[in-house]
Amino acid sequence: MFDNLSVKLDRAFKTLKGQGNITEINVAATVKEIRRALIDADVNYKVAKEVTDSIKEKALGRDVLIAVSPGQLLTKIVAEELTILMGETNVPINLTGNPNIILISGLQGSGKTTFSGKLANQFKKQGRTVLLAACDVYRPAAIDQLKVLGEQIGVEVYTEPDEKNPLKIAKNAVKYAKEHGKKSLIIDTAGRLAVDEAMMDEIAGIKKEIQPSETLFVVDAMTGQDAVNTAAAFNQRLDFDGVVLTKLDGDTRGGAALSVRKEVSKPIKYISTGEKMDAIDLFHPDRMAKRILGMGDVLSLVEKA
Amino acid sequence: EKTKENFFSKLGKAVVGKSTVDEEVLDELEEILITSDVGVETTIKIIERIEARVAKDKYLNASELNKILREEIAGLLSENNTKDLDSFELPKVDGPYVLLVVGVNGVGKTTTIGKLAAQLKGLGKNVVLGAADTFRAAAVDQLIMWGERVGVPVISKGMNTDPASVAFDAAKYGVDHNADVVIIDTAGRLHTKVNLMSELTKIKKVIQRFIPDAPHDVLLVLDGSTGQNAFIQAQEFTKATDVTALAITKLDGTAKGGVVIGISDQFKIPVKYIGVGEKVEDLQVFNKVEFVDSFFKK
Ligand SMILES: Nc1nc2c(ncn2[C@@H]2O[C@H](COP(=O)(O)OP(=O)(O)OP(=O)(O)O)[C@@H](O)[C@H]2O)c(=O)[nH]1
Numbered sequence: 001m002f003d004n005l006s007v008k009l010d011r012a013f014k015t016l017k018g019q020g021n022i023t024e025i026n027v028a029a030t031v032k033e034i035r036r037a038l039i040d041a042d043v044n045y046k047v048a049k050e051v052t053d054s055i056k057e058k059a060l061g062r063d064v065l066i067a068v069s070p071g072q073l074l075t076k077i078v079a080e081e082l083t084i085l086m087g088e089t090n091v092p093i094n095l096t097g098n099p100n101i102i103l104i105s106g107l108q109g110s111g112k113t114t115f116s117g118k119l120a121n122q123f124k125k126q127g128r129t130v131l132l133a134a135c136d137v138y139r140p141a142a143i144d145q146l147k148v149l150g151e152q153i154g155v156e157v158y159t160e161p162d163e164k165n166p167l168k169i170a171k172n173a174v175k176y177a178k179e180h181g182k183k184s185l186i187i188d189t190a191g192r193l194a195v196d197e198a199m200m201d202e203i204a205g206i207k208k209e210i211q212p213s214e215t216l217f218v219v220d221a222m223t224g225q226d227a228v229n230t231a232a233a234f235n236q237r238l239d240f241d242g243v244v245l246t247k248l249d250g251d252t253r254g255g256a257a258l259s260v261r262k263e264v265s266k267p268i269k270y271i272s273t274g275e276k277m278d279a280i281d282l283f284h285p286d287r288m289a290k291r292i293l294g295m296g297d298v299l300s301l302v303e304k305a
Numbered sequence: 306e307k308t309k310e311n312f313f314s315k316l317g318k319a320v321v322g323k324s325t326v327d328e329e330v331l332d333e334l335e336e337i338l339i340t341s342d343v344g345v346e347t348t349i350k351i352i353e354r355i356e357a358r359v360a361k362d363k364y365l366n367a368s369e370l371n372k373i374l375r376e377e378i379a380g381l382l383s384e385n386n387t388k389d390l391d392s393f394e395l396p397k398v399d400g401p402y403v404l405l406v407v408g409v410n411g412v413g414k415t416t417t418i419g420k421l422a423a424q425l426k427g428l429g430k431n432v433v434l435g436a437a438d439t440f441r442a443a444a445v446d447q448l449i450m451w452g453e454r455v456g457v458p459v460i461s462k463g464m465n466t467d468p469a470s471v472a473f474d475a476a477k478y479g480v481d482h483n484a485d486v487v488i489i490d491t492a493g494r495l496h497t498k499v500n501l502m503s504e505l506t507k508i509k510k511v512i513q514r515f516i517p518d519a520p521h522d523v524l525l526v527l528d529g530s531t532g533q534n535a536f537i538q539a540q541e542f543t544k545a546t547d548v549t550a551l552a553i554t555k556l557d558g559t560a561k562g563g564v565v566i567g568i569s570d571q572f573k574i575p576v577k578y579i580g581v582g583e584k585v586e587d588l589q590v591f592n593k594v595e596f597v598d599s600f601f602k603k
């Protein structure tokens with residue numbers, strides 16, 4: 001289903017033979033191919049349009065190297081552009097405050113609880129004392145799930161099994177963390193849809209009340225076109241600080257990374273690459289760009305040329 | 306923002322009495338389909354069909370055209386396929402009807418099982434659930450809580466036990482207790498994990514050792530907000546377990562789930578259920594026309 005982009009671009013460039021550089025005319029077919037590749041990778045339709053328009057500008061007039069195919073050159077330009085769009089360097093998480101509070105948000109099933117455990121595990125390994133707070137009072141066995149993860153990694157989990165108000169639990173967890181000298185507090189929340197007003201009010205209320213140092217928005221990397229809508233809506237209500245991209249251990253192209261980043265201009269800070277507690281990594285825009293484009297070693301080939 | 310409600314009337318104006326559909330309308334149709342996750346390939350297929358129909362049956366009026374568009378899209382969802390279900394009633398089989406539920410992580414398998422169990426129980430069926438997700442933290446507890454909520458027994462051997470053996474026990478319990486339906490929950494797994502995929506094949510074989518024509522259906526649950534990766538999911542889960550039915554979840558959100566059009570077209574697997582929320586009653590039988598119409602609503 002996914003041919004290598006540069007092969008497709010070479011095909012689109014067939015007519016180019018003999019021409020020395022990229023012109024308005026010969027770039028049209030290739031721009032269409034790039035757009036299609038981005039959409040196949042689940043980059044949002046509008047984002048893909050914007051991206052290809054700006055790539056077109058950049059490509060015009062560039063020399064077509066003799067040593068490499070024009071397809072490869074253009075692929076390199078596209079990869080560079082995507083890398084820049086996703087933020088070139090890694091932006092670290094904000095760990096100010098005592099305790100520093102990290103609020104986890106996102107759609108149902110995106111991987112929030114698992115990520116909360118992973119982050120706690122990482123903090124613990126870095127020598128910080130961590131508290132996890134179970135503020136999902138809705139999903140059956142959500143509290144148990146976090147407790148099991150806490151046990152696995154040896155991190156304490158704050159729960160109030162009979163309390164139905166997540167804001168109260170969050171506030172009490174902050175108090176508990178302070179009393180017990182915890183350096184970090186990670187608050188797991190229930191999955192919610194951006195269109196669910198009551199649930200969005202709830203999490204906005206939690207954020208307002210407890211003033212986290214970092215609010216993270218967790219997105220499933222397999223998300224399709226809707227990623228932009230959800231990210232925009234969560235950002236509007238929460239003004240989150242960073243994004244976590246999960247389930248990247250599969251074979252999804254992960255175009256949502258680009259869509260979300262472009263839509264809300266917030267950095268992707270972590271990626272999740274498995275169900276185990278150590279499957280967490282920092283986000284690398286260049287790797288993500290290559291992944292979206294389905295490229296292997298095209299870049300290094302071009303670099304050599 | 307263009308209003309999508311107007312799409313059909315625009316389409317009418319642009320094509321009535323003509324033998325081709327104009328660019329602008331096709332562009333808009335393309336945008337609607339792509340942003341519904343229909344995918345480039347299927348979108349092109351749909352647009353070509355519309356063009357062909359318009360060229361052939363020119364001088365169509367607007368309402369006929371609307372109908373054609375819906376038909377052509379819905380057609381991809383149903384060629385060689387069964388009609389939409391009109392109730393949750395399951396086909397009659399000898400002994401319990403066994404349903405194996407599979408899918409990638411977090412799509413809504415366990416929740417869909419809980420909701421389906423409630424519907425079937427409402428039809429007077431004896432339902433048994435098998436907790437064969439013995440891996441994800443508190444997965445067994447989650448299913449047990451659904452069992453309590455709905456009032457159906459859950460067969461479990463606890464966490465970290467052999468899922469195939471749980472499935473076997475559930476099937477056996479179903480036979481021994483004259484159950485009408487046995488639904489097996491499995492752990493979420495990415496289709497790229499070879500070992501976990503062959504575990505599913507094993508679960509299926511173990512059930513068959515006991516009930517040869519089971520599972521009577523293998524339900525692949527797809528998250529409605531998943532993009533093109535759902536296509537590969539359908540392909541790989543079908544390889545491992547011969548998926549026979551699809552459920553699309555989370556359609557109460559803004560995602561449209563259009564990727565299933567290409568999936569049902571290519572794999573000829575019918576969509577049976579849609580999930581429209583987290584509550585017990587939030588499961589519906591799939592309706593093609595309503596589904597297609599949802600793409601054109603804002
Ligand atoms: N393969 C894979 N699975 C993951 C990853 N992160 C989470 N999961 C799995 O995805 C499923 C959902 O994860 P959860 O952490 O429960 O998601 P959640 O966002 O807390 O879900 P809700 O609380 O129901 O909204 C579980 O099966 C997890 O094991 C990942 O990076 N890779």
Ligand SMILES: Nc1nc2c(ncn2[C@@H]2O[C@H](COP(=O)(O)OP(=O)(O)OP(=O)(O)O)[C@@H](O)[C@H]2O)c(=O)[nH]1
Pocket residue numbers: 108109139191193408409410411412413414415416417438441444491492493494554555556557558579580581582583587
């Ligand atoms: N809004 C909405 N949420 C849903 C729907 N179906 C399931 N969910 C939610 O999605 C999340 C994951 O659902 P589960 O049933 O645990 O998913 P699963 O596929 O069993 O997950 P794993 O076993 O971890 O792979 C939960 O928070 C559910 O409440 C739906 O139709 N709409």
Ligand SMILES: [Mg+2]
Pocket residue numbers: 112113114136142188189190191
């Ligand atoms: Mg959770």
Ligand SMILES: [Mg+2]
Pocket residue numbers: 414415416438444490491492493
């Ligand atoms: Mg489950």
